[in-house]
Amino acid sequence: LPASGDGPDPWATGATLAGGLSRPRVAHGAGFVPEAVAAAALGGGALCAARLRDRPSRTAAIGCFVLLGALPWLGLKFIPPAVVIGWFAIRSLRAERRRLLAIVSAEVAFFSLALLVGLNEALFGGPTPHAADLPGVSATGASTVGDYLDRSWRIVALFLDRSYGLLRWAPVTALVFAGAWVLYRASRERLGRAIAGLDEEYAVARMCGAAALAAAITAALFVPLLDSNALPGRELIAVLPLTVPLAALGLR
DSSP: OOOBTTBOOHHHHHHHHHHHTSHHHHHHHTSOOHHHHHHHHHHHHHHHHHHHHHSOOHHHHHHHHHHHHHHHHHOGGGHHHHHHHHHHHHHHHHHTTOHHHHHHHHHHHHHHHHHHHHHHHHHHSSSSGGGGSOTTOOTTSOOSHHHHHTTTTHHHHHHHOTTTOHHHHOGGGHHHHHHHHHHHHHHHHTHHHHSTTHHHHHHHHHHHHHHHHHHHHHHHHHOSOSSOSSSTTHHHHTTGGGGHHHHHHHHO
């Protein structure tokens, strides 16, 4: 969230500290897991995308897509939130009539993805390493549309399950849902247009919330097992930094 008054927004600072010191984040921050690296890339990409709304620059645009382009190398499950952030970044550039910059910077991410696909084709015979799996073996553990729909309940389990539910291990996550409700109410009442500075805060919160939701849906539908990890909340660790704007709205 942007600064307010003469100093940093106390609600954003408080939400960052409360979330950063929660048990799942501290535990995963000390481990060698791709989710921790992906969290840094997604957070940096979102920060660059937010800056493009006010001050479109080549540094912010290219930096955004360099970070997003690195995510497929860490795991395919990080692609959906990266796509959401990239879409918001391109929309901001187009709104400022910087279409050439939008094309050039997006090509950075596409080149990284094309390089990864080409490498997988050479090593595994397909666009992903799962191309080398035995015939009939699904990388996600599901094979039909019905199988994926049967997993829809896992979106709730990601937060409430006794073993790995994020709310059980980090109750501060409840602020995210409070912030989402504030954002919904504000969009209906159009407060962002009436009060100076709120529109920028709400735009950042919408972008980060949409990316976090994309990651949650991806984890619920496509990750084979959610309770196979020793540390709880692993599937959402990568997008937890993106929940800070919503948590700050909820805290305020």
